[in-house]
Amino acid sequence: MKAVVLSVAMLMGTMICANANAAKDAVSRSSEVVAVQDDFVDVKIESLNAKVQEAVRGFEDTCTVKSLAYNIGKKQTKVTLVVKADNTEKTVILDDEGKEVKDVKD
Secondary structure (H helix, E strand, O other): OHHHHHHHHHHHHHHHHHHHHHHHHHHHHHHHHHHHOOOOEEOOHHHOOHHHHHHHHHHHHOEEEEEEEEEOOOOEEEEEEEEOOOOOEEEEEEEOOOOEOOOOOO
Protein backbone atom coordinates (compact mmCIF):
# COMPACT_ATOMS: atom_id res chain seq x y z
CA MET A 1 0.00 0.00 0.00
CA LYS A 2 2.86 2.40 0.83
CA ALA A 3 4.42 1.71 -2.57
CA VAL A 4 1.17 2.66 -4.33
CA VAL A 5 0.82 5.93 -2.37
CA LEU A 6 4.48 6.77 -2.97
CA SER A 7 4.14 6.03 -6.70
CA VAL A 8 1.06 8.25 -6.98
CA ALA A 9 2.80 11.07 -5.10
CA MET A 10 5.85 10.86 -7.39
CA LEU A 11 3.65 10.81 -10.49
CA MET A 12 1.70 13.87 -9.31
CA GLY A 13 4.93 15.75 -8.51
CA THR A 14 6.30 15.01 -11.96
CA MET A 15 3.10 16.20 -13.63
CA ILE A 16 3.08 19.45 -11.63
CA CYS A 17 6.70 20.22 -12.56
CA ALA A 18 6.07 19.48 -16.23
CA ASN A 19 3.01 21.74 -16.26
CA ALA A 20 4.93 24.60 -14.56
CA ASN A 21 7.75 24.34 -17.11
CA ALA A 22 5.28 24.38 -20.01
CA ALA A 23 3.63 27.54 -18.65
CA LYS A 24 7.02 29.21 -18.19
CA ASP A 25 8.00 28.39 -21.80
CA ALA A 26 4.72 29.79 -23.12
CA VAL A 27 5.28 33.10 -21.33
CA SER A 28 8.84 33.49 -22.62
CA ARG A 29 7.76 32.73 -26.19
CA SER A 30 5.01 35.35 -26.09
CA SER A 31 7.40 38.04 -24.83
CA GLU A 32 9.79 37.28 -27.68
CA VAL A 33 7.03 37.92 -30.22
CA VAL A 34 6.24 41.33 -28.71
CA ALA A 35 9.85 42.46 -29.01
CA VAL A 36 9.90 41.71 -32.74
CA GLN A 37 6.70 43.60 -33.64
CA ASP A 38 7.76 47.22 -33.03
CA ASP A 39 8.49 47.85 -36.78
CA PHE A 40 11.61 49.94 -36.14
CA VAL A 41 14.61 49.29 -38.40
CA ASP A 42 18.18 50.18 -37.39
CA VAL A 43 19.54 53.20 -39.25
CA LYS A 44 22.60 55.44 -39.29
CA ILE A 45 22.36 59.09 -38.35
CA GLU A 46 23.32 60.13 -41.89
CA SER A 47 20.14 58.57 -43.29
CA LEU A 48 17.88 60.72 -41.08
CA ASN A 49 16.65 64.17 -42.07
CA ALA A 50 18.49 67.29 -40.84
CA LYS A 51 15.97 68.16 -38.10
CA VAL A 52 16.15 64.70 -36.54
CA GLN A 53 19.96 64.66 -36.81
CA GLU A 54 20.08 67.99 -34.99
CA ALA A 55 17.77 66.69 -32.25
CA VAL A 56 19.87 63.54 -31.80
CA ARG A 57 23.06 65.58 -31.59
CA GLY A 58 21.38 67.70 -28.92
CA PHE A 59 21.38 64.68 -26.61
CA GLU A 60 25.14 64.14 -26.96
CA ASP A 61 26.04 66.62 -24.19
CA THR A 62 24.44 64.49 -21.47
CA CYS A 63 24.05 61.11 -23.17
CA THR A 64 25.75 58.63 -25.46
CA VAL A 65 23.68 57.47 -28.44
CA LYS A 66 23.49 53.68 -28.22
CA SER A 67 21.24 52.99 -31.22
CA LEU A 68 18.96 54.61 -33.77
CA ALA A 69 15.95 52.99 -35.42
CA TYR A 70 13.31 54.33 -37.81
CA ASN A 71 9.67 53.37 -38.34
CA ILE A 72 8.64 54.23 -41.91
CA GLY A 73 4.89 53.86 -41.29
CA LYS A 74 4.81 56.15 -38.26
CA LYS A 75 7.66 58.38 -39.48
CA GLN A 76 9.29 58.16 -36.07
CA THR A 77 12.88 57.67 -34.92
CA LYS A 78 13.64 55.65 -31.79
CA VAL A 79 16.80 56.86 -30.07
CA THR A 80 18.29 54.64 -27.36
CA LEU A 81 20.53 56.67 -25.07
CA VAL A 82 22.89 55.96 -22.17
CA VAL A 83 22.90 58.80 -19.63
CA LYS A 84 26.52 59.75 -18.89
CA ALA A 85 25.85 60.82 -15.28
CA ASP A 86 24.44 57.53 -13.98
CA ASN A 87 24.96 55.09 -16.88
CA THR A 88 21.23 54.36 -17.18
CA GLU A 89 19.52 53.65 -20.47
CA LYS A 90 16.51 55.55 -21.80
CA THR A 91 14.59 55.57 -25.06
CA VAL A 92 13.26 58.67 -26.80
CA ILE A 93 10.89 58.68 -29.78
CA LEU A 94 11.22 61.61 -32.21
CA ASP A 95 8.87 62.63 -35.01
CA ASP A 96 10.12 63.77 -38.44
CA GLU A 97 10.40 67.34 -37.13
CA GLY A 98 12.88 66.22 -34.44
CA LYS A 99 10.36 66.80 -31.65
CA GLU A 100 9.96 64.26 -28.86
CA VAL A 101 6.75 62.23 -29.02
CA LYS A 102 5.24 62.34 -25.53
CA ASP A 103 2.21 60.12 -26.10
CA VAL A 104 3.42 57.02 -27.94
CA LYS A 105 0.47 55.10 -29.45
CA ASP A 106 0.83 51.67 -31.01
